[in-house]
Amino acid sequence: FDFGRRQLRFNTDGRFKILQVSDMHYGFGKETQCSDVSPAEFPYCSDLNTTSFLQRTIASEKPDLIVFSGDNVYGLCETSDVAKSMDMAFAPAIESGIPWVAILGNHDQESDMTRETMMKYIMKLPNSLSQVNPPDAWLYQIDGFGNYNLQIEGPFGSPLFFKSILNLYLLDGGSYTKLDGFGYKYDWVKTSQQNWYEHTSKWLEMEHKRWPFPQNSTAPGLVYLHIPMPEFALFNKSTEMTGVRQESTCSPPINSGFFTKLVERGEVKGVFSGHDHVNDFCAELHGINLCYAGGAGYHGYGQVGWARRVRVVEAQLEKTMYGRWGAVDTIKTWKRLDDKNHSLIDTQLLWTKNTTLEPNFGFSCSTIPQH
Amino acid sequence: FDFGRRQLRFNTDGRFKILQVSDMHYGFGKETQCSDVSPAEFPYCSDLNTTSFLQRTIASEKPDLIVFSGDNVYGLCETSDVAKSMDMAFAPAIESGIPWVAILGNHDQESDMTRETMMKYIMKLPNSLSQVNPPDAWLYQIDGFGNYNLQIEGPFGSPLFFKSILNLYLLDGGSYTKLDGFGYKYDWVKTSQQNWYEHTSKWLEMEHKRWPFPQNSTAPGLVYLHIPMPEFALFNKSTEMTGVRQESTCSPPINSGFFTKLVERGEVKGVFSGHDHVNDFCAELHGINLCYAGGAGYHGYGQVGWARRVRVVEAQLEKTMYGRWGAVDTIKTWKRLDDKNHSLIDTQLLWTKNTTLEPNFGFSCSTIPQH
Numbered sequence: 077f078d079f080g081r082r083q084l085r086f087n088t089d090g091r092f093k094i095l096q097v098s099d100m101h102y103g104f105g106k107e108t109q110c111s112d113v114s115p116a117e118f119p120y121c122s123d124l125n126t127t128s129f130l131q132r133t134i135a136s137e138k139p140d141l142i143v144f145s146g147d148n149v150y151g152l153c154e155t156s157d158v159a160k161s162m163d164m165a166f167a168p169a170i171e172s173g174i175p176w177v178a179i180l181g182n183h184d185q186e187s188d189m190t191r192e193t194m195m196k197y198i199m200k201l202p203n204s205l206s207q208v209n210p211p212d213a214w215l216y217q218i219d220g221f222g223n224y225n226l227q228i229e230g231p232f233g234s235p236l237f238f239k240s241i242l243n244l245y246l247l248d249g250g251s252y253t254k255l256d257g258f259g260y261k262y263d264w265v266k267t268s269q270q271n272w273y274e275h276t277s278k279w280l281e282m283e284h285k286r287w288p289f290p291q292n293s294t295a296p297g298l299v300y301l302h303i304p305m306p307e308f309a310l311f312n313k314s315t316e317m318t319g320v321r322q323e324s325t326c327s328p329p330i331n332s333g334f335f336t337k338l339v340e341r342g343e344v345k346g347v348f349s350g351h352d353h354v355n356d357f358c359a360e361l362h363g364i365n366l367c368y369a370g371g372a373g374y375h376g377y378g379q380v381g382w383a384r385r386v387r388v389v390e391a392q393l394e395k396t397m398y399g400r401w402g403a404v405d406t407i408k409t410w411k412r413l414d415d416k417n418h419s420l421i422d423t424q425l426l427w428t429k430n431t432t433l434e435p436n437f438g439f440s441c442s443t444i445p446q447h
Numbered sequence: 448f449d450f451g452r453r454q455l456r457f458n459t460d461g462r463f464k465i466l467q468v469s470d471m472h473y474g475f476g477k478e479t480q481c482s483d484v485s486p487a488e489f490p491y492c493s494d495l496n497t498t499s500f501l502q503r504t505i506a507s508e509k510p511d512l513i514v515f516s517g518d519n520v521y522g523l524c525e526t527s528d529v530a531k532s533m534d535m536a537f538a539p540a541i542e543s544g545i546p547w548v549a550i551l552g553n554h555d556q557e558s559d560m561t562r563e564t565m566m567k568y569i570m571k572l573p574n575s576l577s578q579v580n581p582p583d584a585w586l587y588q589i590d591g592f593g594n595y596n597l598q599i600e601g602p603f604g605s606p607l608f609f610k611s612i613l614n615l616y617l618l619d620g621g622s623y624t625k626l627d628g629f630g631y632k633y634d635w636v637k638t639s640q641q642n643w644y645e646h647t648s649k650w651l652e653m654e655h656k657r658w659p660f661p662q663n664s665t666a667p668g669l670v671y672l673h674i675p676m677p678e679f680a681l682f683n684k685s686t687e688m689t690g691v692r693q694e695s696t697c698s699p700p701i702n703s704g705f706f707t708k709l710v711e712r713g714e715v716k717g718v719f720s721g722h723d724h725v726n727d728f729c730a731e732l733h734g735i736n737l738c739y740a741g742g743a744g745y746h747g748y749g750q751v752g753w754a755r756r757v758r759v760v761e762a763q764l765e766k767t768m769y770g771r772w773g774a775v776d777t778i779k780t781w782k783r784l785d786d787k788n789h790s791l792i793d794t795q796l797l798w799t800k801n802t803t804l805e806p807n808f809g810f811s812c813s814t815i816p817q818h
Contacts, residue, residue, distance in 0.1 A: 255807060264707065267641060267642065333702055335702070340637075
């Protein structure tokens, strides 16, 4: 059941680090101007600022995987050779030799390639672990392009060497709904994608719990999805979040239930989105962290004086009784800014293995609400 | 594909009328006191008031189908013989000889029968067209009990005599979620139920559009579901609704996407719920009417001075060129009160055949939002 999904492994120091780069909105490089930068910066600013920010961050963070979470390129009928834009946009990742993946946002297909052909193109770029869709996509008649699962195995010397101990799900949140009655509203994760997610998740849980070295719970999962789910909009008070909200959440107009599916499965600990460039918070709902990355690209809209940024997620394994690496113990996150000091901000613990939710106390005559 | 679903037919006057009775909260009949009635009424009030209200309405409305939409009986550990409660609760429908169906609410199973055994019991009562689950439930590993579809065929003399021209979907919204981290919150319509709905709906659309007498669109559908979906909570201004809101919507804590599934299919014109006894409004969202029935039973909570009530839905067929009955032309609804005059209020048109939604204008460079 690996279908080429098992090409990632924890390091021998028990860590695995993922760099999320969202909304680069890459155009043509040097000729493409910046948006929302100070007047002083504007004349000298172009897509190349985005490129150097990415190079800078790869050097400082040395991630094990780079995830480009959509609106990687800025079609908008500006570019007539989006392949070239993509080559430039992903160049720092390709040059770094670090495995990388990409999913699509709502803008990527707005020029001379369809979403399908874009994912086929991305799939073939060097060091790309991206997939157009999972091998069993036909079974689910899956909607969209760029839905796939990556399984990160235990490190060398660990008894979990052959097990996926961190499950990544990358999903195509689509662009604009094609339904009548909605004018120009964003699309959503469909039931076909949710059915694929549910069955893949159940298979991985089964594999995680079986011999050899059976684990007693599912491995933690992370989801990368460009357009934030409606649940992101529930968070408005700074006390509820780490990071900031500076614009409203532009989620789909109706809720297709993907958050509920994740809650039901109890596997995913974080959903990482982009799309709303000047939001960069994480907030927790029913045991799932909803996190923005903030906009990384200079060509996409931003906010003068608010540095472009990326989000880093790091999973740390526990030590077993025999001093060997076991399952994932903690998941942390922070952000890196493209400011003078390349600041590292908002470090927070997203999940620990012994986080448990309040147990369901079930039905009893005395506890029934009047309703 | 009828699986015993084709036992209902439009009348030769081109109409079909459905009486929805919600939240009877029936106990033991005469010994069971009323809630929220005036001090003057209280001494003389019992479940029998609910019974006579139902008898009164069956006589005045003469429906073609009666739908009991949950919390039909009030377990609450009060009754130790819920079968007896059900016999009394459904007696007026059974005695009327009119076909009837029931689904379960969140309270029904709170005594000496499980939801499954209750539906098995209800299924066998006289004139009941209820089903425990659809014949193809195993295929979907469907959640809950009391998920089924009824297909109402064209009248005698109509070319659509063999076609389902009004599709009813009855669903088990469950009672309380069993998930950790939710304490005591209501359950929701699961993906398994949504997959069953989607495939049944697609099959019926195919059948509706094929020879003989192929129709150019899907037949309209109606959904009956006890616990209102989260989308009901969107409506708070009286200008948005026909009827009133007098309490907040007690929907599931998270959204499982069933409303979105209905929008995607474009078949269902109304979702009819209960549960919030003192709400009785209808409001429209993306072409789907979200309607409360209001509480019918005297044992369940209500509001002094606000009559118990039921909701009626009537579909009217169009006349074809040859003067024969064709497809459904309009769907109307109103409410009947258990007040002195047995008032009929809030008559409104829910849907007409030529209702169309604003067409999706698709993607073009000029229309793309900055986002």
